[in-house]
Amino acid sequence: MAMAPSSSLLLSLLLIMLVSHTTAQPSFLYHFCMNDKGNYTENSAYHTNLNTLLSTLSSNTQVDYGFYNFSQGQGSDKVNAIGLCRGDVKPDSCRSCLNDSRVLLTHRCPNQKEAIGWYDNCMLRYSNRSIFDTMEPDPTYLLWAGQNATDMNQFIQVLRDLLDSLRTKAASGGSLKKYAAGSTAGPSFQTIFALLQCTPDLSEQDCDDCLVRATSDINDRCYGLTNCRIGKPSCNLRFDTSSFFNSTADASPPSPSKASPPTPATNTNSTSTKGKSNSTVIIIAVVVPTFLIFILLISVCIFIRARKSKRSFHNHNDTEVNNEIEPTDTLQFNFDTIRTATNNFSEENKLGRGGFGPVFKGKLSNGREIAVKRLSMNSGQGDTEFKNEVLLVAKLQHRNLVRLLGFCLERKERLLVYEFVPNKSLDYFIFDPIKRAHLDWEKRYKIIGGIAKGLLYLHEDSRLRIIHRDLKASNILLDEEMNPKISDFGMARLFLVDQTQGNTNRVVGTYGYMAPEYVMQGQFSVKSDVFSFGVMLLEIVSGQKNSGFHNGEDVEDLISFVSLFLLLTIFIFSTN
Template sequence: MFSLRNYIVFLLLLFAFLTLTSSINSQPTLRHNDCYGSTGTANASYNSSLTALFESLSSKASQNYSFYNESSNISIYSLYLCRGDVSNETCKSCVSSATQEIRNRCPSSKTAIIWYDECTLRYADVNFFGKPDTQPWLIMNNVENTTSPGQPNFYARGLLEQLIGRVNEKDRLFETDEQIVKIGDRSLPSYGLVQCTRDLDVGSCGKCLSDLVVEAQVCCESKIGWRISGPSCSLRYENYSFTEPPPAPPATPPSQLVPQAQPPPDNGGGGKKTTKIIVITIASIASIAVVAALFGFWYYSSSGRRKQERDRETGQEIPLRNNLARSLSMHLMDNMHARDDDDSGEMHYFDLTTILTATNNFSDVNKLGEGGFGPVYKGKLINGKEIAVKRLSMKSKQGLEEFKNEVILIAKLQHKNLVRLLGCCLEEDEKLLVYEFMANTSLDAFLFDPNKCKDLDWAKRKNIVNGIAKGLQYLHEDSRLKIIHRDMKASNVLLDDEMNPKISDFGTARIFGSNQMEANTIRIVGTYGYMAPEYAMEGLFSMKSDVYSFGILMLEIVSGKKNSGFNHPDRAQSFLSYVWQLWNEGKGVELIDQTIVDICPISEALRLIHIALLCVQEDPNDRPTMSRVNLMLASKSINLPKPSAPPFSVGRLIIFDQSSTNGTGTGTGFVTSDLSSTSASS
């Protein structure tokens, strides 16, 4: 039988045991370190200052700072960041371990970083505060695939994109969430986390995370779990929960023992006293049993969870045998607003009924045009907003991959010279993209029409050239993604009601990594006549292949002549060789469209031809970047170098564009060359 004193002693011992066990199990998990970018061996003075700096950081962690950055008087810069969900004790323990371990692992380095699951610590002899560094990075992923090898996990991408959008609204620059993914009759959990060091501003944090997302698409997106951690930001995606639960609310304090008045003497024997002893004994035993049960549950569930997490590192593959349409549909519906009456600039998921109503059941009256992918229809939403609906044909060579690519890419892009995607629909057998309606359809509908071309005076043509150039510079250099369009041509430039250009059709576009310069493919996409020679012949594409296409487009805008199928009545030569010959003979004025030659500034037109010839030089290294092109277009004072000869061999391989709009345009410009012998999905 337990006395009250023994019961209290037992509880105190049990509490101490639980605290000790919890402390043991909360040791930080070291993942990796990198002693990188050293500028020399650290001397005694450096080491002394670094030690003092680490002591200061540990002190801040002990004061419950989850992030702190500090520099020494001899220009040593250091910071630590604890994961946003960990407790103060865990943070303090992690920073303490990190300051000791990084010295052991990088004893002579002036620049180093160490990653734990719970915190990150770095230092350097150059000021990195406020700079969104993504390298060096730590990449970890499960060896098992979540879908078929190489197939992106749209759930992961969608969840992380959501978190990146929300983290930019938080002072802590930390966000985590979970979602349930339904695959058939199965419900699978997924968990995501994004975080930046808090020396960054909101814009730098978003850029840092977006750069890591690009890398994730290369290394990890087909895995069931992965993480990428850089010096300034980190991403993580798992199919199990890896964050700490929020702290439990403080327990209600036990009632104070209030001295009771002495009971009257027992005149009737010991019955009441015996009852009281039995009640106390039962209560004591029950309390001990409850505490023991709770301890057992905690211990086994905790050890089980740890074992489960260890098993998942090398666990069995979870087969997600969904097709691309279902996964993309889930991704879109989870991350778009299902409304059709909003003009907020956000993307929406349109239900099929809304699209059918807007387009009058895809009636021929509403049809704007048709390309290799299928038809485009004009529609009107119930709020009166006009839209253009791109309907992917079942027979189209542009499949779900291109559809998915276009949605994911253009959803992340915002520029006045890029077409705006309002949303999409994936229901039944329909694959629909909904765009803003462009009243003047596409550039080719005006440029190559003998009557409409008269509406394109010199001012409009120059404005169109400048707008396209700015849009391409945004894709290549200024957006948070580096994007190669790969099908830049007149039919993929839309014109709004004021004849301002907007680049469209991102179905064949490709994302490049931040340090990637070129890529190679054996499946060529795009339109011959606009393709750079290295791409058409060898499958090599880069920003400079887009520059080449832009040069061809510039020549078409100035001359009013279509390069594809060009045939000079007096000479059997290609469009480019014809341009080059006239230019070298000093007859450049003959290249200018006859409808404007008498009213345009000849010097300006000749300068545009000169810039275009610089863009179509055979060697990609000789071609300017789009930022350089914009400078040359904006300033007449910049001297233009002499262009080298363009690649005439490509001109001789030009074939007719079978997806001509016949002067009608599509309203969206999504008219791709769909040549069965030359085009394929990449």
């Protein structure tokens, strides 16, 4: 049977996906385009110098120790570039990562004179100003995807000791490599792994200062979490309870006496590199739109179904209350009242911990059960998050949002008092092979619809337009009837009613749930939450986490697997 042209095209796209699935490198963890540092025009002297320098950057040395810093051009058209690979990455992987970086970074920042991008294995930055031998702590990206530590205080202390020892080791490195990685025994039979690195052109003091700043950034959102990574132009830091680096890699670079001065070299592999990079761009251009269309269609169907159900119900019962509950006055609680309700914040009443701080269960004198968020006192950013959450949540009243009952500002305490939601969070059920059996398809549909209604209220129907920015399964709580309630508005952003998009230089959220335009360019909108909702929808349907999804013996992310499955399905149906 002759195959239709559309089927041939789909087959070609599918083959591209299958071939490149294991070889194509993902997009940046994060990148910045410095719009305020000036722009260049196409085919200008600066553009030519930039292309020349980046095409030969990783071959401009006879010694591969993972650090490259070179310049090209003169005067105002001079380009300075730095490439840094993770200390345990082998030379071939290092060069491959930098080659991918140079193509993607100029694609993401097509006219900016200064830009920086991070992969897991390397970092690349360039500028028209001098960036050598200078400690630059900003811009900063911060990503986390871990669970809360079981023994918070002990975990923090063990982690702090490990980071301090590795920081000293990394800072004291030579002019070719400032890198340290190691592990130590943590609480609850866990092992904590950590990696710290600076660009080796820094002095020992500058490297130490940069890593101290990175360590202090942990309090912003990673406090008490088991996984976090922080990237700065001059240094980076990462820790996890799972091994992520090559512990057998030699952390010591070649002796400086053996390193020959770098000499310019021509790029003999430019054709193959360009072909590989073009293939990567094609994959991104095919997979991302396909996935977004799929999520958009499902979201539209859910919204339409929810609205039809709501109108139908009102036609049958005009006395039914609206989804938006009438707000009540927010109460300021007395600290002693909350302390008594939580049995002096006892460990027995502890429900868990988030980036904000620990959460405790309590019971008021009238018998009402509450959940109390207690701000971590040593978290400077937490004060901002506290005020943000109070101002936002106090004005939000909806069946599918966790209800704020009050707050406390007393004795240096920052406390938020919420309604108690008994059935924990959504991730407690869907990722447990036994507990998810309690969620039949009817309940899962009900949960999906409830989350959609809550989002619709935040984005369209409330007096304020709210972008949540950290929508994930652990932030969806379930009441006694398994109705979903969106929680944790510490990272939310307030929009004007007619505002559709915003930008930020500080990316916050959970890696794997963040929309591509947010991760790559700092742009967020209602679509950012819809993307996170789509990822969560896939997790609810499949019962698999987006990160660490197992496909046979392989481990990959759920989005990539679904995208490949969709293309295969389209191909099969188009040929029948």
